[in-house]
Amino acid sequence: xxxxxxxxxxxxxxxxxxxxxxxxxxxxxxxxxxxxxxxxxxxxxxxxxxxxxxxxxxxxxxxxxxxxxxxxxxxxxxxxxxxxxxxxxxxxxxxxxxxxxxxxxxxxxxxxxxxxxxxxxxxxxxxxxxxxxxxxxxxxxxxxxxxxxxxxxxxxxxxxxxxxxxxxxxxxxxxxxxxxxxxxxxxxxxxxxxxxxxxxxxxxxxxxxxxxxxxxxxxxxxxxxxxxxxxxxxxxxxxxxxxxxxxxxxxxxxxxxxxxxxxxx
Amino acid sequence: xxxxxxxxxxxxxxxxxxxxxxxxxxxxxxxxxxxxxxxxxxxxxxxxxxxxxxxxxxxxxxxxxxxxxxxxxxxxxxxxxxxxxxxxxxxxxxxxxxxxxxxxxxxxxxxxxxxxxxxxxxxxxxxxxxxxxxxxxxxxxxxxxxxxxxxxxxxxxxxxxxxxxxxxxxxxxxxxxxxxxxxxxxxxxxxxxxxxxxxxxxxxxxxxxxxxxxxxxxxxxxxxxxxxxxxxxxxxxxxxxxxxxxxxxxxxxxxxx
Numbered sequence: 001x002x003x004x005x006x007x008x009x010x011x012x013x014x015x016x017x018x019x020x021x022x023x024x025x026x027x028x029x030x031x032x033x034x035x036x037x038x039x040x041x042x043x044x045x046x047x048x049x050x051x052x053x054x055x056x057x058x059x060x061x062x063x064x065x066x067x068x069x070x071x072x073x074x075x076x077x078x079x080x081x082x083x084x085x086x087x088x089x090x091x092x093x094x095x096x097x098x099x100x101x102x103x104x105x106x107x108x109x110x111x112x113x114x115x116x117x118x119x120x121x122x123x124x125x126x127x128x129x130x131x132x133x134x135x136x137x138x139x140x141x142x143x144x145x146x147x148x149x150x151x152x153x154x155x156x157x158x159x160x161x162x163x164x165x166x167x168x169x170x171x172x173x174x175x176x177x178x179x180x181x182x183x184x185x186x187x188x189x190x191x192x193x194x195x196x197x198x199x200x201x202x203x204x205x206x207x208x209x210x211x212x213x214x215x216x217x218x219x220x221x222x223x224x225x226x227x228x229x230x231x232x233x234x235x236x237x238x239x240x241x242x243x244x245x246x247x248x249x250x251x252x253x254x255x256x257x258x259x260x261x262x263x264x265x
Numbered sequence: 266x267x268x269x270x271x272x273x274x275x276x277x278x279x280x281x282x283x284x285x286x287x288x289x290x291x292x293x294x295x296x297x298x299x300x301x302x303x304x305x306x307x308x309x310x311x312x313x314x315x316x317x318x319x320x321x322x323x324x325x326x327x328x329x330x331x332x333x334x335x336x337x338x339x340x341x342x343x344x345x346x347x348x349x350x351x352x353x354x355x356x357x358x359x360x361x362x363x364x365x366x367x368x369x370x371x372x373x374x375x376x377x378x379x380x381x382x383x384x385x386x387x388x389x390x391x392x393x394x395x396x397x398x399x400x401x402x403x404x405x406x407x408x409x410x411x412x413x414x415x416x417x418x419x420x421x422x423x424x425x426x427x428x429x430x431x432x433x434x435x436x437x438x439x440x441x442x443x444x445x446x447x448x449x450x451x452x453x454x455x456x457x458x459x460x461x462x463x464x465x466x467x468x469x470x471x472x473x474x475x476x477x478x479x480x481x482x483x484x485x486x487x488x489x490x491x492x493x494x495x496x497x498x499x500x501x502x503x504x505x506x507x508x509x510x511x512x513x514x515x516x517x518x519x520x521x522x
Contacts, residue, residue, distance in 0.1 A: 160324055161354050163342050166371045175370070179358045257358040259401035 044226045049234070052227040056216075066235065068211040072128070073200040076135025081192060084140040085185060088147025092181075093173065098152055105148065109141050113199065117206055128210060131203035138199035142191040150184025151177055183255060190247045197240050213239075269300035269455045270335045270345065270422035272321070277330035279316060289480035290316050294330070296474065296483065298423075298457065303449055305470030306459045307513060313481025314459045318425045321457070322348045334422065344371065347421035351428045353408035355400040361387070361411050362396040368418040386414040389448060406437035413448070423455040430465065442468055450493060463513065467506045468495050475512045485512055 026046060032038070033045035056062035091097045091105075116137055124130040154177050162172045204214025213232055220228030277294040280287045291313045298304050306314050319325040321332055323342035332339050334346070347368075355364045362383055369379045387393060390410040400408055409429060416424060426445075430438040442465055449456055449469070460466050466473050470489055477484045489505050496502060 157350070157352060157354050158356060161356070161367070163324060164322060164348055165367055166342055166344050168371075171370060175367075176356065179356070182358070257399045257401070259399070 041224060042226055044230065048227045049230050052225075052231050056228075056231070062216075062235075065211050065213050065216050066239075069200055069204065069213045070239075072131050072135060072203070072212070073196050075132050076199065077139050077192065077196045079132070080136035080139025080196070081143055081189065083136070084143025084188070084192070085147050087140075088144045088185070088188075089151055089173075089178070089181075091144075092148040092151030093177070098148075102148075105145065109145060113138050113195075114202065114206075121207070126207055126209060131200070131207055131210075134203045134207075135196050135199045138195040139192040142195060143185070143188040146184045146188025146191070147181060150181030150188075153184075154180040183258065186251055186255065190244075190251070193243045193247050194240070197236075197243060201236065268420075268422055269453055271300050271333075272296075272298040272423055272455060272457070273331070273333040273336075274298075274317075274321070275331040275333070277317070277320065277328055277332065279313075279320065279325075279328040291320075291328070292480040292482050294481070294483060296486075298455055300455055301453050303456045303458070303469055303471050304474060305466035305472070306457065306474045306476060307461065307463055307466045307509065308476030308481070309478055309513070310461070311481075312476040312478035314476055315427055316481070318348070318427050318457070318459055321423075322346055322425055344368075344419050345422045346425065347416035347419070347423070348425040348427065349409070349412050349416050349429045351431045353400070353405075353412040355408055355411055355415075357400050360397045360399055361392060361403070364400070364411055365415045365418050368415045372419045382418050386418045389417070389451070390414045390444070404437075405433050406441060409433065409441065410444070413445075417448070417452065417454075421454065423457065426456065426458040426460075428460055429458075431461070438462075438465070445469060446494065463506055463509050464497065467502065467509060468497060473505075473509050475509060487512065 030046050033043055037043075053062070091101055113134075117134065120130050120133050120137075124133050158176050158180060159172065162176050167175065200212075201214045201217075204210075204212040205218065208215060208218060213235060217229055217232035217236075220226070220232060274294050274296040277291055278289070279291045280289050282288075294317060296304075306317070308314050316325065320328055321339070323339060323346065326341070339346070356367070359367070365383050365386055366379065369382060372379075374382070387396060390413055392407060392410055392414070395403065395407065400411075403411065409432075413429070429445075430441050433441065445458075446469055456469075458466070458469055467489055473487045473489060475484045475487065476482065487505070487508055491499075491501055491505065
């Protein structure tokens with residue numbers, strides 16, 4: 001039975017409510033330019049940003065920059081994730097390593113990521129390698145720590161079930177410990193996803209060689225091309241949003257055994 | 266029908282180290298369980314009945330005395346001994362079918378035999394249709410039935426049950442007691458049930474072992490000479506139940522004094 005609340009546009013009232021505030025801001029922005037509220041070159045109309053988008057997209061520079069940034073991000077994500085999860089499993093399984101290495105890990109993670117840059121520059125130079133190492137590091141820590149926690153806190157009741165069924169140590173790890181740790185590992189991965197994008201941009205600001213969205217923003221700033229700067233900001237935000245959405249989708253698929261309550265986010 | 270084993274517990278004693286002092290938990294337990302027999306163990310909290318079960322299943326070690334299965338000393342855990350815990354302990358990331366399959370991981374049987382055994386046991390616990398459900402989708406009673414199927418799928422020689430129905434509501438409990446009896450009559454394996462519910466002990470057991478605490482000892486072993494299927498309402502049933510309660514409560518009254 002169709003009620004009045006299920007016919008559009010009311011079916012999308014939640015999304016409309018959410019969009020109301022940003023749309024109002026957009027309107028105010030446009031109005032500020034149109035009414036000549038200020039002469040400052042720092043205020044560019046929304047139309048100009050859209051124009052710049054089309055110009056850069058058509059010319060190919062936008063995709064080139066975006067592609068370069070994403071490549072760095074995904075490379076760092078892949079390397080950092082694999083290293084972090086592997087190290088987390090190895091360290092988390094051994095009681096001794098938990099006692100010995102744990103405190104060091106918790107301390108090292110406090111060191112601001114950006115403090116590593118000079119060290120990375122000295123060891124890996126000023127090019128692509130350094131940027132990817134930086135992103136990998138940003139990804140490595142959350143995954144290491146979350147995997148470490150997850151592996152170390154598997155319910156002993158489940159371990160007893162494995163013992164009753166005469167599981168070998170390998171079977172215990174593969175069939176019980178890792179699946180039990182997966183929710184923790186996944187939380188780490190979601191953090192890593194956010195950090196990887198931040199780190200990619202950070203690396204591009206500090207090691208400015210090569211193309212990328214960060215460079216698009218830096219160029220815009222140096223030349224006072226506010227439209228380009230704002231475009232860069234929007235793109236960064238959109239990519240970040242897409243990453244989060246993808247992570248959420250992956251979580252719902254991998255962790256569907258937790259039931260609807262646990263996955264509601 | 267699976268092979269049913271003889272279980273012999275001889276002069277079993279165990280102590281726990283609590284803050285430097287040795288606390289006796291079990292003292293001189295002697296029990297002979299015949300093949301295919303159903304033995305119920307009742308006792309107040311702290312009488313060591315769960316510890317006894319954990320020693321037989323091999324999860325706890327370090328005891329004096331002997332536990333013999335078909336004449337051989339047990340060593341750690343083994344597939345010939347199964348257990349159903351009070352919590353169902355189903356792995357939440359596995360479906361019903363996959364959980365039951367855990368019992369066959371090290372059984373060394375072919376894929377086809379595995380599938381057949383799993384199907385048989387799903388039918389045995391009457392959960393057809395739920396093979397691909399996840400534990401979060403099951404009720405407490407259903408989860409416990411999956412746990413029972415999982416414990417039986419590899420045809421152990423003795424099944425231990427550690428207060429398996431304690432976490433369930435009264436209606437489900439009564440229903441599952443009947444299920445357990447049906448399954449036992451069908452499979453014929455040796456079963457040892459630990460419970461604090463006297464009626465459950467008398468309904469299911471051929472013999473009822475009454476334990477007393479501090480330290481855990483066997484007070485007496487009562488026979489339940491009633492035919493199957495058991496009738497909870499009959500006078501004979503009530504008489505046996507009374508005898509067990511008397512044995513139990515007599516102890517409690519003395520403890521209170």
